[in-house]
Amino acid sequence: MATMESLIGLVNKIQRACTVLGDHGGQGMSLWEALPSVAVVGGQSSGKSSVLESIVGRDFLPRGSGIVTRRPLVLQLHKTQSGAEYAEFLHAPKRRFTDFAAVRKEISDETDRITGKTKQISNIPIHLSIYSPNVVNLTLIDLPGLTKVAVEGQSDSIVEDIENMVRSYVEKPNCIILAITPANQDIATSDAIKLAREVDPSGERTFGVLTKLDLMDKGTNATEVLEGRAYRLQHPWVGIVNRSQADINKNVDMIVARRKEREYFETSPDYGHLASKMGSEYLAKLLSQHLELVIRQRIPSIISMINKTIDELNAELDRIGRPVAADGGAQLYMILELCRAFDRVFKEHLDGGRPGGDRIYGVFDHQLPAALKKLPFDRHLSLKNVQKVVTEADGYQPHLIAPEQGYRRLIDGSITYFKGPAEASVDAVMFLLVLLLV
Numbered sequence: 001m002a003t004m005e006s007l008i009g010l011v012n013k014i015q016r017a018c019t020v021l022g023d024h025g026g027q028g029m030s031l032w033e034a035l036p037s038v039a040v041v042g043g044q045s046s047g048k049s050s051v052l053e054s055i056v057g058r059d060f061l062p063r064g065s066g067i068v069t070r071r072p073l074v075l076q077l078h079k080t081q082s083g084a085e086y087a088e089f090l091h092a093p094k095r096r097f098t099d100f101a102a103v104r105k106e107i108s109d110e111t112d113r114i115t116g117k118t119k120q121i122s123n124i125p126i127h128l129s130i131y132s133p134n135v136v137n138l139t140l141i142d143l144p145g146l147t148k149v150a151v152e153g154q155s156d157s158i159v160e161d162i163e164n165m166v167r168s169y170v171e172k173p174n175c176i177i178l179a180i181t182p183a184n185q186d187i188a189t190s191d192a193i194k195l196a197r198e199v200d201p202s203g204e205r206t207f208g209v210l211t212k213l214d215l216m217d218k219g220t221n222a223t224e225v226l227e228g229r230a231y232r233l234q235h236p237w238v239g240i241v242n243r244s245q246a247d248i249n250k251n252v253d254m255i256v257a258r259r260k261e262r263e264y265f266e267t268s269p270d271y272g273h274l275a276s277k278m279g280s281e282y283l284a285k286l287l288s289q290h291l292e293l294v295i296r297q298r299i300p301s302i303i304s305m306i307n308k309t310i311d312e313l314n315a316e317l318d319r320i321g322r323p324v325a326a327d328g329g330a331q332l333y334m335i336l337e338l339c340r341a342f343d344r345v346f347k348e349h350l351d352g353g354r355p356g357g358d359r360i361y362g363v364f365d366h367q368l369p370a371a372l373k374k375l376p377f378d379r380h381l382s383l384k385n386v387q388k389v390v391t392e393a394d395g396y397q398p399h400l401i402a403p404e405q406g407y408r409r410l411i412d413g414s415i416t417y418f419k420g421p422a423e424a425s426v427d428a429v430m431f432l433l434v435l436l437l438v
């Protein structure tokens with residue numbers, strides 16, 4: 001059990017590492033997507049924030065009327081052996097929050113940083129880690145509540161935008177869906193169950209949670225749902241009694257709320273027989289156990305994905321090279337080393353062993369001779385032209401022995417003809433040398 005707990009902790013750490021490396025999932029098959037996580041889904045005011053807070057055992061989520069959760073919140077719970085509870089945000093890694101009211105404010109501020117103080121949503125997640133001896137190792141994703149109509153200040157597409165965002169999380173095969181439905185609403189109209197059924201028709205990764213059991217009309221109860229007779233899922237339904245708004249206003253402590261919730265089920269004439277399988281503490285344990293199971297099944301694929309990622313990173317490191325030294329002397333040494341290595345590799349290209357040199361040889365062996373053959377020497381060195389050039393070079397004083405001036409003019413003319421092909425060969429070699437560098 002302890003091994004499995006540390007394994008979930010390890011998966012949490014890998015998820016954090018993925019995030020730091022810019023892997024948030026969503027870009028094809030990434031390591032993040034190979035790891036399981038739990039997404040909390042439900043209509044607005046269905047009790048999502050309350051369930052999350054009960055699992056954590058802390059007040060830390062922004063509250064208010066209207067649309068409060070406007071960016072996904074990736075919440076990683078890390079169980080510590082002892083010590084004080086604290087929270088850390090990925091966007092503020094050096095700040096350790098011990099005051100959970102400050103955590104709530106930071107979530108609000110960070111949401112506003114991207115969306116402004118509007119009622120718009122953004123799919124850029126906020127990453128929060130909570131370290132505590134009182135939590136179970138879990139990664140939970142809080143998502144904006146599903147709505148039916150856009151309110152004043154929201155774009156017409158908001159209903160669809162929220163649904164698409166939620167869908168992008170829950171449709172991943174490794175996502176465990178925590179589908180929240182208030183008990184005082186007909187299960188047939190539950191947005192969470194509707195979406196979960198679409199993306200997970202067999203119900204194998206959906207956990208149904210029924211909140212607000214205490215708010216049901218007198219004389220009615222939710223045993224039909226909780227016993228799996230109204231809507232069957234592969235996992236048992238869990239009933240929850242969160243703090244009411246009045247409790248929140250009175251600052252009723254989470255620990256007290258959990259105790260009251262336990263008492264509610266234990267003393268309830270309707271749910272007493274289900275008491276040991278109800279409540280937020282039970283839900284947290286159930287999720288953690290399920291996560292263990294999923295991780296156990298996925299270990300081979302997770303390991304192969306990690307190995308693949310390690311190979312890719314090593315290949316990238318090989319390409320990037322060793323870290324640059326800090327002091328001047330070492331930096332100079334490194335530059336000289338690089339120059340020497342460059343020199344060696346470049347020579348290998350030219351001398352053989354690596355490709356390149358052969359193409360330079362080809363310029364002199366084929367291109368240059370072929371161009372020289374096309375030069376008009378037949379004309380330039382014809383008897384007629386030689387006579388003409390020699391005669392013109394002598395002027396009014398014909399030569400006595402050899403027509404030296406004439407020969408010189410003929411050679412100068414020939415060299416001018418050679419110049420074109422020779423320069424073209426130089427350009428071709430230059431081009432090949434540059435090619436060796438890229």
Ligand SMILES: Nc1nc2c(ncn2[C@@H]2O[C@H](COP(=O)(O)OP(=O)(O)OP(=O)(O)O)[C@@H](O)[C@H]2O)c(=O)[nH]1
Nearest residue numbers: 044045046047048049050145212241242243244245
């Ligand atoms: N009495 C009672 N009230 C509850 C229960 N669960 C939630 N509430 C109240 O319902 C209201 C909405 O709960 P939240 O947890 O904020 O719901 P939410 O789904 O996160 O809401 P949004 O973030 O606005 O979508 C709050 O006033 C809660 O106190 C419950 O089990 N019993």
